Amino acid sequence: MTTANIEIDNKAAGPGPEDQERLDEEIFRDLVSVELSAEQRARLVAPPAVHPRQRAVLAVHWHPEWIPIELTMARLAASYPNRQNQLIIPTQHNELLCLGELAGVEIDCYSSGFNRKVQLLLHMRAEAVERADVLRSMLSHTFKYRGGQLWEFIDSIVEPAWDARMQEAAAETGANDEVVAFVRDCAARLRALLADHESDVPPMMIKNKLVSEFIAAQRPWRPERMISRALLLAKAVKQIVKREFSLQYFYRASEVIEEARGLGAGVVIPHPEQFWPILLADYDVDGYEVWNPQSREYTEFLIGVLNRQNKSRAHGERRLLVFMGDDTHMSEKAKPPELQDRQKAAREVGLQPAWDDPAIRKALMLAGMDRDRVIDQYRGRLA
Structure with a gap:
């Protein structure tokens, strides 16, 4: 990531206001990019281990x-x-x-x-x-839930109306006020970036893990302990959002199985x-x-x-x-x-x-x- 080389004098405070917008744009662009560098391609085709004795490969x-x-x-x-x-x-x-x-x-x-x-x-x-055609229509409908869930995830962190979720997650993870404020700030900045660029972002990149990835990308300017606790808090909120997400959005398993068998x-x-x-x-x-x-x-x-x-x-x-x-x-x-x-x-x-x-x-x-x-x-x- 290009922003990792920027030095911040006070790491606990993070970038100054004059740098924040530019850094956020660079981070966001990296997170939603589907372009691969030569180095990435080389890493993707080179497994860390070879298994010469495995003669049957099942991957479904x-x-x-x-x-x-x-x-x-x-x-x-x-x-x-x-x-x-x-x-x-x-x-x-x-x-x-x-x-x-x-x-x-x-x-x-x-x-x-x-x-x-x-x-x-x-x-x-x-x-x-x-x-x-019918199955693809079902999949298209279900695919959209991930984008909707991301917005609900972000709103659960940022919006006062969802504060009960943040309080539950903070109590579960032991997050203090500083961590809660940091996660809220990150989520608010990410929401603004999504609002500005959503039409340009590949649909498959609009997913929940954008929140944790955006927080993790702050490592060059924040103490590691802060990042770790912030990621724990964000994960706890995500689990609450998934737990509360309306099941009525989905097709029934029996309906999907019937269509698949057909x-x-x-x-x-x-x-x-x-x-x-x-x-x-x-x-x-x-x-x-x-x-x-x-x-x-x-x-x-x-x-x-x-x-x-x-x-x-x-x-x-x-x-x-x-x-x-x-x-x-x-x-x-x-x-x-x-x-x-x-x-x-x-x-x-x-x-x-x-x-x-x-x-x-x-x-x-x-x-x-x-x-x-x-x-x-x-x-x-x-x-």
Whole structure:
């Protein structure tokens, strides 16, 4: 980021008024840019580790975001040079993307039985996208919620009418008045920038993480402790906004599944740490994600549940499959290393170590599942 080289005499006070507007413009332009430098491209295609022994690559839950898919595929080829069996399908949030003969998307919807937002992974043949007018309309409607949620997120920080949310988040994180004032100031400046430039910003860049990224970009001029506490506070507010966001905005999961099945799509429920109770809903799905980098607690339990459900199914009835999702967000790898979220940046497309964990492998064996079988069976369902 170009602004990082500017020196501030009093770091706790931040830039003077004469510099603030110019710095904010530079930061904002960097945060919403979809242009890649040669250095970024080189970093994106060079994985931090190579896995020569991994011969099966299953990746049906990952997000290219604004990174060209060909760069991800080059990184994947370097990561798994000896792969022999693979199923690679991008799942952008609320946007259908094709890769070769297959297409995928992760769609937000809600489960009326549980009265909560859930997400579904949909995978289909690329030619089905041409007749997916209704699904694309549903996705377009849902895509807009992210922009709306960003504005509500910012208003929850800035506007006195939403002060209860800020007070709740401050109490939860132990933020003092100085941190609260700093976060409010950052959010107000970001809101002004969005108002001035929203028509020029690519729609996919209008999302909640702009708030935390804008705060994090203040590091050259603020103490690290201030930035860390401010990020904690902003994250707490975001969780409250998500919790309170109206579910009526979303289509029902059953409606989405019905439309997807009409297109011959496969359906997988991701994020086991949030959605495993949905097993009780008995949706028409192909399988459940039992592991991803955000959730390792229920993996063996979920494999056992799916195994018991499969045993109770009638002969010839389609079995539920075990999936694992790396949930990689490629844009995180485009950031300068010092600005990356380490946990998110460590995720790699197709890297799911749980498949090789001895305890989990035992549960998978009892369930008659492994990575190759899931790849072959799910690919067959999408044929």
